[in-house]
Amino acid sequence: MSVKSWRIVALHTVMLFLLFSVIFPLTLSAVSQPRNLKNRNSKTSDTSSAIFQVEGNVYPLGHYTVSLSIGNPPKLYDFDIDSGSDLTWVQCDAPCKGCTKPPDQLYKPKNNLVQCGEELCAGIHLSNEYQCAAPSDQCDYEVEYADQGSSLGVLVRDQITLPYTNGSVVRPRIGFGCGYHQKYFGLNSPPSTAGVLGLGRGIVSFLSQLHALGLIRDVVGHCLSVKGGGFLFFGDDLIPSSGVVWIPMFPSSLEKHYSAGPAKLLFDGKLTSIKDLELIFDSGSSYTYLNSEAYQATVDLVSNDLKRQKLERAIDDDSLPICWKGAKPFKSLGEVKSYFKPLALSFQKAKDLQFQLPPESYLIITKHGNACLGILDGTEVGLEKLNIIGDISLQDKIVIYDNENKKIGWVSANCDRLSVNREVEEGFPRRYATDSGIFSDRCPAIYGTTEK
Numbered sequence: 238m239s240v241k242s243w244r245i246v247a248l249h250t251v252m253l254f255l256l257f258s259v260i261f262p263l264t265l266s267a268v269s270q271p272r273n274l275k276n277r278n279s280k281t282s283d284t285s286s287a288i289f290q291v292e293g294n295v296y297p298l299g300h301y302t303v304s305l306s307i308g309n310p311p312k313l314y315d316f317d318i319d320s321g322s323d324l325t326w327v328q329c330d331a332p333c334k335g336c337t338k339p340p341d342q343l344y345k346p347k348n349n350l351v352q353c354g355e356e357l358c359a360g361i362h363l364s365n366e367y368q369c370a371a372p373s374d375q376c377d378y379e380v381e382y383a384d385q386g387s388s389l390g391v392l393v394r395d396q397i398t399l400p401y402t403n404g405s406v407v408r409p410r411i412g413f414g415c416g417y418h419q420k421y422f423g424l425n426s427p428p429s430t431a432g433v434l435g436l437g438r439g440i441v442s443f444l445s446q447l448h449a450l451g452l453i454r455d456v457v458g459h460c461l462s463v464k465g466g467g468f469l470f471f472g473d474d475l476i477p478s479s480g481v482v483w484i485p486m487f488p489s490s491l492e493k494h495y496s497a498g499p500a501k502l503l504f505d506g507k508l509t510s511i512k513d514l515e516l517i518f519d520s521g522s523s524y525t526y527l528n529s530e531a532y533q534a535t536v537d538l539v540s541n542d543l544k545r546q547k548l549e550r551a552i553d554d555d556s557l558p559i560c561w562k563g564a565k566p567f568k569s570l571g572e573v574k575s576y577f578k579p580l581a582l583s584f585q586k587a588k589d590l591q592f593q594l595p596p597e598s599y600l601i602i603t604k605h606g607n608a609c610l611g612i613l614d615g616t617e618v619g620l621e622k623l624n625i626i627g628d629i630s631l632q633d634k635i636v637i638y639d640n641e642n643k644k645i646g647w648v649s650a651n652c653d654r655l656s657v658n659r660e661v662e663e664g665f666p667r668r669y670a671t672d673s674g675i676f677s678d679r680c681p682a683i684y685g686t687t688e689k
Contacts, residue, residue, distance in 0.1 A: 285453050286402050286472030291318065294465040295611070295629045296556075296601040299523040301461050302430050303469050306398035307344065309408070314344065316434035318459065318469055319521030320638060321625070323439035323493055324361055324380060326388055326414025327432035335419035338431055346415050351376045351392035357412045358392060360440040378414050388433075390416035399452065402474055411446050433521070438640055439493040447471060448640075455640040459520055460652035463570075463597055463632040467652040476637055481646040483639075484587040487515060495519075495638050497645055499585050500592075502531065504538045505578035511535070514624050516582065518636065518645060522627035524557075525599060526615030531624065535612055539577065546576045548608075557601070557609035566606020570597045573608045582626075592647065598630045 292315075293301040302315045307327070314327050328336040330343035351357055354372025361378050369376075376392040393415045396408040416432065435442045436457050440449070448455040453472040461467040487496040495518040502511035511531045527535060536559060543561065551562040567573050573596065580594035599611050611629040616622075637646040 286470060286474035287399050287453065288402055288468055288470040288475060289400075291459065291461065291467040291469050292465070295463075295523055295632065297604065298429075300430065301459075301467065301520065301628060303434060305434070307395055308347075309396050311396070311398050311408075312344075314342075314431040316432050317430045317521060318434050318436065319519070320436045320457070320459070320495055321517060321519030321521045322380075322433065323435045323437040323442040323445075324378065324414055325411075325433060325435040325443045326378075326380070326390060326416045328419065329390055329415035329417045331390075331415060331417040333417045333419075335421070336417075337419075337429065342431065344415060344431075346391075346393050347395075349393045349395055351394050351412050357394075357441055357446075361392065380414075387420045388414065388416040389418040390414050399447070399471075407452060409447065409450050409452060411443065412441065413443075436520070436638075437493050438495065438638075442493075444471065444640075456637065458635060458637040459631070460635045460650050461520070461628055461632050462652035464653045473639070476646070477635060477648055477650075480648045481635075481637065482590050482592075482648065483644045483646040484584045484590055486643045486645060495645055497584060500582040501585060501589075502535065503581040503583055503591070504535075505542075506581070508583075509534065509538060512585075514582070515622070516624045516626055518631070518638070519625050519627055520631060520636075522625050523629065524611045524613050525627045525630045526613050526618070526620055526623075526625040528620065528622045528624055529614055529616035532612065532614040532616070535580070536610070539610065542578055543576065548576055551605070551607040551609075554603055554605050554607045554609065556603040556605070556607070557611065558613065560603065560607040560609040562605075562607045567602050567608055568606065570600060570602055570608075573600065573602070576608075592626070592630075593649075594630055598632060601629070 289303040289305075291301050291303055300317045303318055304313045304315045306313055316325070316327070327344045328338050328342075330336075330340055330345045333343055336343060352372060353369035353374040353376050355376065358376035361376070377390075378392060379387060379389045381387045391414070392412055394410050394412045397411045399407050399409060401407070414432075436444050439445060444453075444455065444457045447453045456473045456476070457469070457471050458475065459467065459469045484497055487498045496515060497518065498515040499513040500516055502509045502514065511527075511534050514527070514531060526532075540559075548561040548563055551560040554560040554562070561576075563573070577596035577600065579596065580599060582592040582594065583589045584592070600608050601611050603609055611627075615625060633650060633652055634647045635650045635652070639646065
């Protein structure tokens with residue numbers, strides 16, 4: 238979907254359509270509760286890290302993507318990177334209903350189904366409601382999102398090409414969803430990507446599986462450029478040696494997600510009435526979402542401050558719920574920064590360390606030349622009291638999710654290009670390995686998902 242809305246995933250028993258029953262027979266029996274996958278290699282290399290180039294932007298595309306090579310021989314598929322969900326899935330020719338890619342760009346399964354009795358299958362189901370007739374049956378899944386979109390399919394396992402920063406390549410077999418029935422709702426067009434790359438903390442996530450195989454440290458990070466593009470990395474080699482602000486992951490019921498808090502909101506450096514915000518860092522959400530009370534307070538703060546500025550509400554621009562126009566169309570965020578005050582999130586249990594939100598971290602300039610607020614009402618899309626830090630607020634920062642030390646970090650960065658000096662000063666290697674080779678002068682988006 239071109240401008241994604243934040244979605245909630247529910248994994249549960251699915252009744253498969255008769256059309257697909259010949260290829261993927263119906264399965265019904267009991268599965269044990271999810272268990273932790275054991276790390277089968279305790280000798281994970283301290284220097285084993287991988288980096289991928291990122292494409293995309295917040296507006297107008299509404300997502301950031303990476304391309305992964307799957308299968309043997311390998312074939313490239315583009316995925317929406319999503320730190321807010323666990324399950325990775327790709328549009329699948331089995332045959333496929335609701336797929337947006339042409340048949341030659343769909344994944345084709347080859348007798349590689351994950352069995353119902355495997356731990357990986359148990360990991361995608363949140364209770365013992367999922368049933369199958371025998372442990373050898375296929376593992377079905379269904380993901381449903383808050384915008385009522387969904388993906389239905391089966392779990393498969395295949396080779397994924399993982400290029401290390403030292404130039405070597407490994408091809409582990411990773412489990413992911415083969416989605417053969419997708420549905421899309423709302424005003425947004427269907428996504429242009431082949432699928433979703435789940436980077437959450439659950440045992441079925443792409444990150445967790447790589448770590449369980451002993452291939453990387455349990456660390457993932459991204460740098461999303463406000464100009465578009467950026468890079469995604471696995472492992473801890475690419476963490477800057479200085480300047481990173483670290484906060485502990487917030488212990489909550491959302492244990493599979495990157496939660497932080499409680500936090501207070503600041504406007505122009507001053508405390509507001511908004512406090513005790515539990516926040517989820519979610520690269521799969523295009524925009525930032527606050528609960529209704531916090532959202533309305535934020536809108537009031539920004540709107541009241543603009544009363545003395547020569548900006549008017551652009552009620553005819555439906556790009557986002559709230560937009561403003563100037564005397565003439567704006568061409569860039571640089572032209573509107575002087576009108577808007579900075580926001581910040583202050584984390585109360587981390588010595589009030591702040592996550593800065595300058596105007597470019599909460600505004601977009603639309604095709605009509607208006608400035609629109611990229612902070613939305615999360616309660617309206619089913620998030621209740623949850624709050625999401627989405628792509629718009631993650632831009633031009635290296636954001637790190639360190640599951641080994643249970644902390645989240647960030648540091649301001651130029652995500653579209655790294656100079657040689659910066660690479661040396663902050664510990665970045667000068668060469669980055671990708672599926673398509675080595676590049677040295679460039680750094681290598683709703684799918685955000687909180688499981689019920």
